[in-house]
Amino acid sequence: MPMHKGWSSPGEHRIPDGLAERRHEQAEGPPPQNGPVRVGVMGIRGSFSEEAALEYARDNHLGRIEIAELVTTARVLAALEAGEIDLGVFALENSHGGVVYESVYAMATHRFHIEDLFEIDVNHTLLVHPDLDGREGIDRIATHQQAFSQCRMWLRHHFPLTPVTEEPDTAEAARLLASGELPPTTAVIAAERCAELFGLRVLERRIQDLKFNFTTFVAASRMPS
Numbered sequence: 001m002p003m004h005k006g007w008s009s010p011g012e013h014r015i016p017d018g019l020a021e022r023r024h025e026q027a028e029g030p031p032p033q034n035g036p037v038r039v040g041v042m043g044i045r046g047s048f049s050e051e052a053a054l055e056y057a058r059d060n061h062l063g064r065i066e067i068a069e070l071v072t073t074a075r076v077l078a079a080l081e082a083g084e085i086d087l088g089v090f091a092l093e094n095s096h097g098g099v100v101y102e103s104v105y106a107m108a109t110h111r112f113h114i115e116d117l118f119e120i121d122v123n124h125t126l127l128v129h130p131d132l133d134g135r136e137g138i139d140r141i142a143t144h145q146q147a148f149s150q151c152r153m154w155l156r157h158h159f160p161l162t163p164v165t166e167e168p169d170t171a172e173a174a175r176l177l178a179s180g181e182l183p184p185t186t187a188v189i190a191a192e193r194c195a196e197l198f199g200l201r202v203l204e205r206r207i208q209d210l211k212f213n214f215t216t217f218v219a220a221s222r223m224p225s
Helices: 017-024 048-059 073-081 101-107 145-150 152-158 170-179 193-198
Strands: 037-041 065-069 087-094 113-121 125-128 140-143 164-166 186-190 201-204 214-221
Touching: 037 048, 037 073, 048 065, 048 087, 048 113, 048 214, 073 087, 073 101, 073 214, 087 101, 087 145, 125 170, 125 193, 140 145, 140 170, 145 152, 145 164, 145 186, 170 186, 170 193
Parallel strands: 037 065, 037 087, 140 164, 140 186
Antiparallel strands: 087 214, 113 214, 125 186, 125 201
């Protein structure tokens, strides 16, 4: 299957020792405030990071939250350092796709406290434009690199000759298809919720190679000054 933008097959997925220490830096949570807790996520609405942030907020009784769609981990951590958000949520590692290197690199260059490491179950869905008749009309698949890694064998079996191109976020790929910024012959891999959010059609559900597919997320707060 053709791959683009220099993707590599996952090898040994191990968090570097220097970053392992950051796992154990603990803070006392976002500061109390009267307004909503501002949570920055790696992605946009409909992303798995948004899903993780909503789950974390519910489980930790954060009350009202306001989601900032920051797309990348680097932007999440930069916003934390600048005091623009109270909490950041981003993916760190997947049980099948391995380490999210984008996050590892960003963690190495920013200062922050780790509030928690937690997992959510990730189910990938193949979404298409509502005007597309069927899978025969698909000439390209767009998604985030991690989603590709987690669905590699399914894609190899069902779309062996279809090129896969990288987008910065699974939900962003869905938004681009819905807005016409990607051709209607493109399929995207994203959360099923994106079908409702952006008016797309579900073609296949649960296409990840491992049906029990978990991603570890970081909930991070600002380093006290």
